[in-house]
Amino acid sequence: MNENLFNYILQQADNCLILGQRLGEWCGHGPVLEQDIAMTNIALDLIGQSRMLYQYAAEVQDEGKSEDDLAYLRDAWDFKNVLLVEQTNGDFAKTILRQFLFDSFNCPFYEKLKDSNDERLAAIAEKSHKEALYHLKWSSDWVLRLGDGTEESHERIQNALEELWSYSEEIVNPSEADDDAKEKGYGVDLDAIKSERTDKIKEVLEEATLAVPEGTYNHSGGKEGKHTEYLGYILADLQFLQRAYPGNEW
């Protein structure tokens, strides 16, 4: 098995699955009906993207496993998602900011992945990029609306920014799989995304009258399977059915 390719696919698949699961927690609890639907729609897109990626990862793994095995039967230390996506929903402002930090990566990531020399990854990227564009528009709009909104909405999203800022960079810092993907041409050069992403983030935060935090410390470890305590709880929810009733199908 091509271990680096496998891990590379999992990194993105796990990001999409875990963030999709987090957004799904909002179902029925959104601040207004339209935004409740927006969050679950985005969750659906992300879980759809993770399925395409897991299907491919299972083929690369070549051990007769399926997308379901990868989603439901791996443990926390096998997951390669970045720490940002597993952070708790908090209030609506924190969910929006987490989404914006992710979308500002996801959009250029898929755009560049369309040029992958791996046809399958390029096809998945082509499909997913259109969706990611829409997500970025939604989350940017909401960062603006909350930041440049009322005193309370401003304070809440500024707090979210302080809380999540140290989780922002990990996604553009290369792992071993990222380096291999760049070198062999099946993946994306993260350095090329980094500056574009930073510019986009700064531009939106500035327009939203938010202050960029001064801290430069960055959490990391997700891509190597070292997670915050939250991931275990997410998996307990997500994997319950398959763990309790192995092999159960709809």
Next chain:
Amino acid sequence: MVIDQDHISQLLEEVTDPEIPVISIRDLGILRDIKIENDQIEIVITPTYSGCPAMLEIEKNINNTLKKNGIENFKIATVLSPAWTTDWMSEEGKQKLKDYGIAPPNPTGESDIQCPNCGSYNTILVSQFGSTACKSLFKCEDCLEPFDYFKCH
């Protein structure tokens, strides 16, 4: 009976989108190709959105429709590239959407969406995300009815 593309295509005309039962998968652009090689038939479909829950249902319906008509030697393949776009929706399909109360995709943008109920262009976007992944929610400022708009994608 000759099994050719036209025949299969005609049979599949009854397979519709389960969320929008007035529009067939051909009208919607989901049905990409019908390949026939040495009596082996391949139906090629593509998802509208990657998480579209209707895809499984659509595959099942293709399966049932063909079997019901005595066709057994086929398989269904899903392709992702080129990615589905609303440009593939037929003119007939767009008209059917409109008659059903859904504003069809508008390539010139979201600022001039026509209300499918009263025909007014005085409409506003309520939410980018509607009842399904492929639609946004709009409201008509003249007749005051809310309506779905099929996003240009």
